[in-house]
Amino acid sequence: MPVRRLTAALLTAALMLALTAVPAHAGGPTLVVRWNQAMLTAVRTGTLGPPLVARALAIVHTCAYDAWAAYDAVAVGTRLGGSLRRPAAERTQANKAEAISYAAHLAAADLYPAQRATFDALMADLGYDPAAPASQAAQTGLAACRAVLDQRHADGSNQLGGYADTTGYAPANAPVVVSEPLTTLAQPGRWAPLTYRNAAGALVTPPFLAPHWGQVASFGGSARALADAVPAPVPYGSAGWQTQAAEIVALTAALDDRQKAIAEYWADGPASETPPGHWCLFAQQVSARDRHGLDQDVKLFFALTNAVMDAGIASWEVKRDHDTGRPITAIRDLYRGSTVPTWGGRSVDGASWVPYQPSTFPTPPFAEYVSGHSTFSAASAEVLKRFTGTDAFGGQAVVAAGSSKVEPWVTPAQDVTLRWRTYSEAADQAGLSRRYGGIHFKAGDLQGRALGRAVGEAAWNRATAYWTGRG
Template identity: 25%
Template sequence: MSRSPRTRVLAPAACLCLAWSAVALTPAVSASAETGDARARVVRDWNAIAVRTIATEAALGPPPAQLHLGLVSSAVYDAVTHAPPGRASVSAAVATAAHDVLSASFPGAAGHLDADLATTLAAVPDGPLEDRGVAVGAAAADRLLASRAPLSTSITLPVDPAPGPGEWRPTPPAFAPMAFAWLGFVDPLLLPSPTSIDVGGPDAITSTEYAADVDEVRRIGRLDSTDPDADAANGHFWNAPVGVVFNTALREWADRSGLGARATARMFALLNMTTADAIITCWRMKYDHRFWRPITAVREADTDGNDATTAVPTWSPVVATPPYPEWPTGHGCLTSSFVRGLTRLTGSDAIDLDISNPVTGETRHYSSAAALRRSAFISRIQLGIHFRDAMEDGYRVGRIASDRGFAAFDR
């Protein structure tokens, strides 16, 4: 059965370039039957296609990439639930739903997506089961697209020409404006609004807690630091688009665990939708609180009114500071939400997950969620781009977003 690309278009998000390897596909369904293993493989394959489309071809930065991964995963799970085996081709439904959402969001990738869809459908036996699967997938995509307002990517964060102590301002070397400022105004996928979670705000810059955080990041997050607690290697390992890294790890884990198509689709939907909501919430908090980054705080500590901090005008972090306010940390919001959701799905702190950084080429195995959380938590301080308070509150946001998202998903 042939399929023409759909024409509904969503405004693409603003982007930062990421390098990611392309996905090689092989037919996942035999010509004679659609087995359970084959259906599950199609779900994993189209998650990989989504990652390729969003992170490589559209080159979205990690925050908006997570939003789009949540949208695609939602449509795929909807398609799976409406395509019972024996009555409709699950493989055709999954492929069509993912194809249509991705093509609508990223029309520039339509050629590759059409070819991917043709590859999947060519392996599905022709007939009414395939036809019904295609129809189910198209309907799932239509429901998802109709439920979402167009992205208003023109929103920007105004910056005071003479920002006061504690107030964010563009940082060197690029001095770029806030990236993805619009993201905090997007309707969440499961939460009621971008402001439905409240964890307070950053520590007051005159507090002892803030002074301790400044001292910590000044010591262990400084470029070429020799402090015993510094670990730039750990920082660099986690300095990756973690949403994409986690999806890659989930595909391998789901395959190794023998998860079926429905369980795999539900896993991707739950984890990608809740982490998308955590990121949306985080970006709204960044926009509303506009807290300065360590590079500014350390260099201009003589302006913060805190006698326990000391200015170091030449201080530089291990990596360039991302172009958006510091509190809370997006990396922490996403990581915490992901790990919380994974432990809810497995019912255990034991996770048995391989995490790979495609830039450094390093793979680490995590046998417990606690170990993964600890390693990722300290990494942002070790890179010199976040305070401990932002990590703690980011982890709180992620846990709450996950718990509330799971509850809403299952209603």
């Protein structure tokens, strides 16, 4: 069974390490898994945030799928349909592998140009030269990928403009300095930037991450419509607003070691594979567990990564629509001047309350409602459940004693093993982890899960239409 083992000696990397791979079958990880691993390496060393990472993963695996489809008797590509289909005599595993690799390399280098050496090294290890794509398979893979890149360069993400906002978003509130008690907040129900010192010791005030992301073209075609159907959050000043804040205060004050371990295991913050990549790690485990071949993994990662891309689009659309404040500002505003209990057995002035998060990344820089973690995870679980034909997972992770980044060397007091019987159970825990961490309110979590399930179903239906030739 796969286990993520964290030790105190690796404290600085705790909870951001890749899950230890399940021992693979005799052939080792498939070519698709190897490209996914290379992408996750780039993600961890890059600077893209979760929805941007989800899109990058989807583009690479869509290019791989479209290249593969040219060597399948039925499947059609997402951009060029069946126009690239090669004769039956050419539909060999070797040609599929070569076409996929040239396509994946082109896409990966386009998305993470600073990490090109990683992708070049994998090509060399596979026996391919990206500078000499002379074969028919290489040309087919490149043609398939170029069509995808042409479409995605104009998909609303503004990749070619460095992903800069295209909507003119401006926060309703001035930055809140985390290390100082809150005194005033112009619009307490709205999102506020936070000022704090990051892991490098620099004083930073991150802007809202990709406020234009709801405009990105979705794979399933319905991400925006599904987002617009999400119920509105409780309004500022209502009884519901006060209740959800009180719930987080009480929940975080009563955290036990297992709950703290859950909050940190699923955090997937800076320098990690991020939530979309976390579910790719689970898919790698499924590939090894179920002894997948190349064809299976092309389809699995194609469906999964496009589901997480659409999850990012849909959840960011909701975030931008409502622009809701995070618990850190809502609680400070509601409880300033009052003493409140908090994690670690302490009591603080409500104006200084902080969530159970590392001080170097106290809260992600975007609106609260809905939870991206919940949406990414529920969408991923939906695809994995449908692809494997069962919700059974059987995954686990071990969070080692003392490995906490919030309470280093102290928490947890003993190793904590997290187990998930099903993909759905893992997704639910991912969503709940954000409430334990003081990052999201209950409704943001639960509505994110519901949105993710709907997004995952739509992406699955579109993916299966492509590989069954219905396009």
